Amino acid sequence: MTTSVPDYAPLCAAPDRNPRGPRSPFPPLACDTHAHIFGPAETFPYTRERIYTPPDSTYDDYRKLLTALGVQRAVLVQPSVYGEDNAAMLDAMRRFGPGVRAVAVTDPAIAAAQIKTLHDAGVRGLRFNVVDRRENKNVVPVDMLRAVAARIAPFGWHIELLVNVDEAPGFAKALADIPVPVVLGHLGYPKGGARTWTESPAFADLLRLLDGGRCWIKLTGPYRISGAPDVPYDDVDAAAHKLVATAPQRLVWGTDWPHAMKKKRMANDGELADLLERWVPDSRTRAGILADNPAALYGFAPGERMA
Numbered sequence: 656m657t658t659s660v661p662d663y664a665p666l667c668a669a670p671d672r673n674p675r676g677p678r679s680p681f682p683p684l685a686c687d688t689h690a691h692i693f694g695p696a697e698t699f700p701y702t703r704e705r706i707y708t709p710p711d712s713t714y715d716d717y718r719k720l721l722t723a724l725g726v727q728r729a730v731l732v733q734p735s736v737y738g739e740d741n742a743a744m745l746d747a748m749r750r751f752g753p754g755v756r757a758v759a760v761t762d763p764a765i766a767a768a769q770i771k772t773l774h775d776a777g778v779r780g781l782r783f784n785v786v787d788r789r790e791n792k793n794v795v796p797v798d799m800l801r802a803v804a805a806r807i808a809p810f811g812w813h814i815e816l817l818v819n820v821d822e823a824p825g826f827a828k829a830l831a832d833i834p835v836p837v838v839l840g841h842l843g844y845p846k847g848g849a850r851t852w853t854e855s856p857a858f859a860d861l862l863r864l865l866d867g868g869r870c871w872i873k874l875t876g877p878y879r880i881s882g883a884p885d886v887p888y889d890d891v892d893a894a895a896h897k898l899v900a901t902a903p904q905r906l907v908w909g910t911d912w913p914h915a916m917k918k919k920r921m922a923n924d925g926e927l928a929d930l931l932e933r934w935v936p937d938s939r940t941r942a943g944i945l946a947d948n949p950a951a952l953y954g955f956a957p958g959e960r961m962a
Contacts, residue, residue: 667709667710668921669710670716670720670914673923675723677925681928682941684946684958685724686727686728688909688953690731690732690910691734692714692734692744693712699742701736707916708736712913728959729961730756731748731756732782733757736915739760741759753962754959756955757777757778760781767806767809780812781807783796783814793823795816797829800829813836813871813952822847837870839870842875842876842898843894844876849877850890858894865898865905878919887929896934899934899944
């Protein structure tokens with residue numbers, strides 16, 4: 656099906672459709688905590704308000720990736736191109752069955768009955784994206800998040816934020832009294848890039864939040880913060896090492912598949928998976944980040960895995 660692409664929603668590159676496995680095999684019950692389902696667009700059309708247009712990257716495509724990587728659990732994250740319409744993600748959840756969780760996007764005023772319905776479908780958190788928007792970028796809506804947290808806390812859910820932490824004034828203070836875990840993607844997603852990230856006051860604040868149990872960090876999307884043109888994105892190493900040294904028990908890993916809006920060479924997902932060994936040389940710590948930590952954060956039952 657051919658569709659016209661609006662000027663404001665450029666077409667993204669597709670992921671490498673022939674993924675290989677990681678150099679060091681992942682442990683049993685390894686979990687990819689950050690992936691998106693796109694399409695098929697003719698069945699699940701994208702919102703007109705989107706700022707990019709992804710190529711279809713469907714359940715079948717993602718299942719192929721997980722098999723190649725040796726991953727037995729996964730967490731789907733609602734992408735901005737679908738707004739609050741979680742239909743594509745929930746359809747994939749039904750097809751996966753056990754071993755998969757999700758992070759949804761909804762109206763902040765979501766009612767308890769709707770939360771229960773999503774919970775039964777496998778959702779374990781709500782996502783708020785304050786980066787991919789046309790206005791008020793990196794403005795953290797503190798009062799709204801507190802209200803949302805009060806609604807979702809009885810279900811054991813968390814809040815996931817996509818935010819450039821280095822450009823979000825008062826971020827650490829904003830998290831101080833939110834009564835649910837807060838999960839941050841892309842190592843804090845510094846707008847200023849990875850090379851100077853560890854020298855930023857915001858990074859020091861982030862380490863204190865992490866050490867104090869106020870947040871979790873996803874080791875995802877290194878290409879989104881790196882100034883390097885290609886793997887291994889070595890300017891990300893310092894931030895990753897400091898995060899691991901501070902609180903490895905609150906770190907999780909994810910593919911960020913299918914790498915929407917990636918403007919650098921589209922690396923194979925096996926190459927990207929290999930970076931975790933670079934960031935976390937100790938195999939026991941790496942196994943915790945891949946399996947034990949996501950089991951705790953997303954509520955996987957002992958031994959639960961994809962069929």
